[in-house]
Each structure stands twice: as structure tokens, then as C-alpha cells.
Amino acid sequence: MNRYPFWKYAIIAVALIVGILYTVPNFFPEVPAVQVSSAKVKVDTAVLAQVEEALKGASVPYRGTALDPTGIKVRLPDPDTQIKARDVLQAKLGENYIVALNLLSSSPHWLASLGALPMYLGLDLRGGVHFLLQVDMKAALDKKQDSYAADVRSLLRKERIQYSGTSREGGNVVMRFRDDAERTKARVAIEKNYPDLAFRDTDAGPGELRLVASLKPEALKKVQENAVAQNIQILRNRVNELGVAEPIIQQQGAERVVVQLPGVQDTARAKDILGRTASLEIRLVNEDPGALEGALAGSVPIGNDVFTERNGQKLLVRRQVSLTGDRISDAQPGFDQRTNEPAVHINLDGPGANIFKEVTRENVGKRMAIVLVEKGKAEVITAPVIREEIGGGRVQISGRMTTREANDVALLMRAGALAAPMEIVEERTVGPSLGAENIDKGFRSVTYGFIVLALFICMYYLLMGVISTVALAVNLLLLVAILSMLQATLTLPGIAAIALTLGMAIDANVLINERIREELRWGATPHAALQAGYERAWGTILDSNITTLIAGLALLIFGSGPIRGFAVVHCLGILTSMFSAVFVSRGIVAMIYGHRKKLDRISIGQVWKPSGGTPPPAATKA
């Protein structure tokens, strides 16, 4: 009776071992580190060697380096060396690399290789900035519709179609004609050139025939998706500049972007950088013989700037701006139809197309530079050679590009050109000292609560209470292990949920222990009482946990931010508590009492028996 089969012990043992393995990394302190990554260049062993050499050269002591998919991590003995190392590396590696301060767990390597990492701390625990940005879709659509209105007008002119006027009304481009034949001609021409537009004929009396063009729903959706994607790309570029170790930039819903910058101390700078706008300029490259050499030697000709191309080459660029980025209505990666090389296709709006036609006619054979200017810092995205006069506003840049580069260039051109305005709709900033304080407070609530609870339960139920406490400790262990395993984000409400879950989980053991006492009270033998206690309590435990789980799941679905952290812990805690309170505690009971053939009493505290009173309802066997 009350024996436990071997396989059940095996399950418990495996759960415990896995639990301990994944919990342990949380107890290793974090050490200062510097992380090297790059959005532009591949970080490989060559860079690693460069990093090590630079540190040795500057005699900065370090504890080890590691190369992983996110970049190079260098462990350092203390925060002062950390800052020194960052400065050394940034100076050595240059602007193509992001050198960020970070904290790394000092847990042994073999644990990390098992995937056993410390819990991922939320911003309220480690400090940092959380922004929720809303993309202004109306502005994005407005811009697109404006450019269509201009495009349509210039197309009508180019095709020599007679029209009496065009205007933008709401989201529509309205064209007026006197003649139905002209209207049909216009419609065919526009349909051919702009497949994203849908048409409707309306007539406002004789002599005024109207053609209303509006964006097709799928095109509308694409505009919105592009606007968000572009803005995310801009944010990525900017965050890279901030040198944050593990930034999170994600789309949330249809038109929102979440930006989380853990560990950022200078929040004002973060806000400043995220909030600024970039612009794109097309300028001509100065290719006068000797001019670049002269400029590099120190004498930059007046009206020229020296810029660095993305591949590191220096360029001398004329200061006069031929075309600004807001004339670019779209840029998409693709392939050159003749050579099948990767290419970037650019669409210019009406006025842009005219300017561009002029510029290219006068400068065939020369290079033009596409320059991204952000906060006074300019970078040449690409500098193609003008092969011929380009009219019609459709430009293709090709040659010496990989598909990925074409993608990047297209994104950057759009990013510079069509950044729909963004507004911060939610901000949560937590200073690092407050984060540390929060961890401390959370840890204390769990510890003190657990100690008092354990003392009480042990006093009240004696050995059975000790068993319950062990089960509760196992619950805590498994919960922390699962949180670490899933790398779920732990927040302060999440820590509160750990405490609360422990407080609720004891319910299962109280139910069992009370049931055992009751069985004993009505005269059951100790073995029978243990058996009945566990078996009868199980149904109740299941029911009550499921209702709690329903509440947890609802929070998980509708909660956001720190509340979701609460919900995750709460739900996981319910699952681990069922396992530990029933399975584990019964295993221990079986280990202690199971092998005894004759069991006189169970150490569960005093079982008080009423003298007289109502006869026990459960005394007789059914």
C-alpha cells in the first residue's frame, strides 16, 4: 500500500535534475562585458582576432571572448575596464561596428551550451526604456495619394490627353474631362502605368465627365505595411547607433512598433535619437581628376564634401542637392531585366521625374551619390554611374550589388524618403538603480513569505507539513527552471506572481492533509487514510486549478507589458504546482511510509476526535 512504482520516481528524478540544471544559472552573478556586433558587416573570427589584438595592444585585461550569432562578447573584470574596453574597441573597429556595454552571466560554459540561461529580466527589473510608437497611417496614405495625384497629372500631359482639371478629394484623385473618348484613353493609360489604382466614372452634368481613381484595398494595405516596415528599419538604424546590447524592435498590431532598450541609462539621448527624422539627397560626385586626391590630402574644394561609401571608399561629392528624398515615391529591390543582376527600382514623383531627367541628360557618364543625412551626419548609400538620360521617373540602379545589398539600399532609400511620422503613445522608463531595487524587493517578498509559510505548515502538520514544504520548494524550483528554459520575461509583477502562486499552491497540500486527518478522525487506518486523502483530494485540486488557470489565460490574452509577465508566471505556476503538490509529495510520502507494512500513526499533527456528536458520514465502507 502507498508504494510508488519505480517509473514515477524516475519522472520525479528527471524533473528535479532538469529543474536544478536550469535554475542554477540564475545564481551566478553577472559580469561586465562588451558586445561587438554589426548591422553592416559580418562579424567573424577575423574580427574576433582584431578585437583580441586591440585589447592586448591597449593592455586591457579581459577574461575571455566568445563569438556567437549575435556577435562577439568580451568578458571583463570590472565596470571601469568595461568602459575602457568599449572605447578602445570602438576606436579600433570604427563606425561599421556597434560596441555596446552588456552584462553576461558568469555561469559555466557547459550550462549555457545546454541552453541553461538565467531568466530574462524585464525592463522594470534591469532598467531601460520601453517605447510604443504609433505610425501615422493617415500621413503615410496622404503622401502616397499626393504622389499619385501628381503622377497622374504628368502622365495625362505626357500622353497628350485632353483634360479640364485634376484634384485630390479625400483619398481619391478626381480627373475631369469634356469628352468620353478622352476619358477612356486616360483610363487605359493610367491603368497600364499604375496597376494599384481602381477607377470609377461619375458624371456631374453635361460637359463634365469625371474619372475617380483611388487606391485598391490591397494597395492600401501594402502602403500601410510598407510604412511600418520602413519605420522599423529607420528605428533599427538609429538604435544601432545607440549601442544597446539587446534591443527589441517589433511590430505590434497593424500600426504600432515596440522599442525596448534594456540597460539604457541616458534616456534623453535615446528619445532624441529615436524621434529625429532622416532625409535623403541625390548629389553629383565630383570626378575632376586629382580633386579627390587633393581633398584626401586636406584641401577640400569649396562646395564639395568628402563622404565615405558603405564599402569604405572615399568620395568627393558636390554640395549642391540635385534631388531631395521626398521626390522618391517608392524604392523596391528587384532584378535588371537584361542582365538579371540584382537591382533597385526607384519611382520618382512627377516633378522629381522632370528634375531627374534634366540632371541625367546633362551628366551622362558621371556618378551620382545617394546620400542619407541623419542629424547632420551623411552617409553615401550608393553612387551609381549615369548611363543615359532617364525620363519618366523610373530609375534603376544596378551593378556590383548582391541581393541583400539591393534590399538594404531599397529599404534605406524608402526609409529616408517615406518615413511616416511616428508618435510615442506609451513610454516606460526605469532607471537601473530602481531596477536593482525592484529585484531586491521581489526577492525579499518571496523569501520571507516562503519562510513564514513553511514554518507554519511544518508546525501545523509536522512531518506531513515538512513534506508539503519540500513539495512547495520543488514547485518553486520547477517554476524558476521553466521560466529560465522558456526565457520568458520576468517582471516585478511576475515575481509577485511567484509569491502568489506559492501561496495558492499550498492549497493542494492543505486539501490533502486535511482530508487525511479527516479520514483518520473517522477511524480509517493510516495507510487507508493516506490513500484516500490523496485520491479524493485530486479531483478537487484539478477543478480548482482549472478555474485559476482560466483567469490566468484571460490575463495572458488581454494583458500587456508587465501584466503579461504576471500572467505567464501565474499560468506556469499552476501547472508546476499540480505536479509538485500531488505527484512529488505523494512520492515522498510513499518513500517514508510506503514500505512499512504496519503503520501505527502518521505524523500529521494532532487529529482531534469529537466525543459524541453526529456520527461520521464516511465511516462505513460503501
Place this chain on the structure above:
Amino acid sequence: MEFFRIHRDIPFMRHALTFNVISLVTFLLAVIFLATRGLNFGVDFRGGTVIEVAYAHPVDFNRVRAALDKLNLGEFSAQAFGRSDTALIRLPLKDESSAALSDRVMNALKADDPSVTQQRVEFVGPQVGKELYENGALALLLVSFGIVGYLALRFEWRFAVAAIIANLHDVIIILGFFAMFQWEFSLAVLAAILAVLGYSVNESVVIADRIRENFRKMRKASVTHVIDNAITSTISRTIITHGCTLLMVLSILFFGGETLHYFALALTIGICFGIYSSVLVMAPLVMWMGVSREDLVKPERKVAADKILP
């Protein structure tokens, strides 16, 4: 040690009316406070900006207010937050972006006293606030329906209805407390309320379970007697469990700091009233709705149950 030495079943149901009148009065009071004072919604729901700042010395609020007055911020407030060297500044929604606003505030405070450091900024825009509010209401609705559905499936519709009435009555009472004392109602408090809702339904489940079991065993006893016995025999577990949970919650209340204060407070109230309502509100409701042995103990089930019993 055994706290509960109950000689015979306590006739809870005889006093059912009294209990229900008590809870009705509490409930009505809560509703009145909610109606007259309303909830003091935090920045999460209402929108606005909260800035927590720390000084190297105890805060001189007059100086802080004077420094902020110059900024033309509208109706702001500056209060102590947990410790004497920490201040919490609440700002209403403005057209200005949050980033610019908090920078302006920090600059003004720095100019007044350089020892000030920014601990935390929370800004929630009006749109997000409204969404959080709607999502909160939806979550509450989902939990309620989920629980009713589950209990109706597992027990019987009367239990489901009684349990949800009893527990929503808890929720209203917690809200009543928040309205009465004008405590700040934040997202964390909402989470606490939903957690309590799930938790105190436990209580109803335990009692419902015992009522069902008693219907099987005590074949001749009256419904009242069955319910009395069910409550009496689970009362010790009820109080010990809630006591244990309360220990943990009090630990959060005392050690968890200011951020978790109202969260823990909502849990504390919820747990205390949870005991009362599950035992003394739900059971009478079930009784009055006319639950009977046949509703719970299906003939074929009984045979199966008898076989399982040793």
C-alpha cells in the same frame, strides 16, 4: 496542533438570510462608493505621465511644486512615494510629446536641485489608455464566462451561477474599497482582481465538490444538512489555505515596495472577502435555487462511484 475542533455541523444555512443581508449591504455600499466617488484610475487607464524622481535627501515638496509651477503643466501633483527621498509627479495628458515633457520636467527639477535623479517615467497616451481599459473589461468578462462554463460542465448550472455571483460580488467589493479610499486603480490591480476571481472560485469548487460527495454518501440527509456538513468539514481547510495565501500576499504588501502596494492590497481584500463569499454567499444561493440530490448524483454515476470507493 489542530485549530478547528468542531463538535457538530455548524448550522450555516439557518443563518443564510443574515449572511446574505450582510453581503448585500456591503455590496450596495461598494456600489454607492463606485457610483459617487468612482475609481481613481491610474495613468495606465487614464493616460498621462508619471515621473518618479529620487533626491539625495528628503524631498521638499514645496520646492518641487514651485519648480514645476513655472512650467505651466496643467493640473499636476507631486507626492511622496514610499520613501521620504522619493517623489512621484503625475502630469495630465498634454499635446506635447511625453519625451519632451519629461525632459522639461527633469531639467526644471535639476535646475532647482542638482541631486535629483530620474527613477522612472511612465507615459500612456489616451488611445492606449482606452485600449487597456477595454481589454481589462474583456478579460473580466472572459474569466467570468470561462468559470461559469467550466462549473456548469463539471457540476451543475446552479453552482456555476451561484459561484460567479458570489465571486463577482467580491470583485465589486474590492472595487468599492478602491473607490472609497480613492486608491489608485492600475493595471496591476486589475491583474490582482482577476487572480483573486480565479482563486476564490477555488473555494466554491471545494465546497461544491463536497456537497456533491455528501449527496452520494448521506443518502437520507436533507439538503440543508448536506450543505452544512460540507461547509463544516471544509472550513478548516478553507481558513488554513486562505491564511497561507494571505501570508504570502502580506509578504508582498510589506516587502514588495510601493509598486506592488495596491496590487497586494487588492489581493488581501479579495482573499478576506473570498472566504466569506464562497462559503456564506454561494452556498445559500445554491440552496435557494433549489439544488437537489438528483441534480448532482446521476444514477449510473452512482454505481460507478460505488465501485471506485474501497
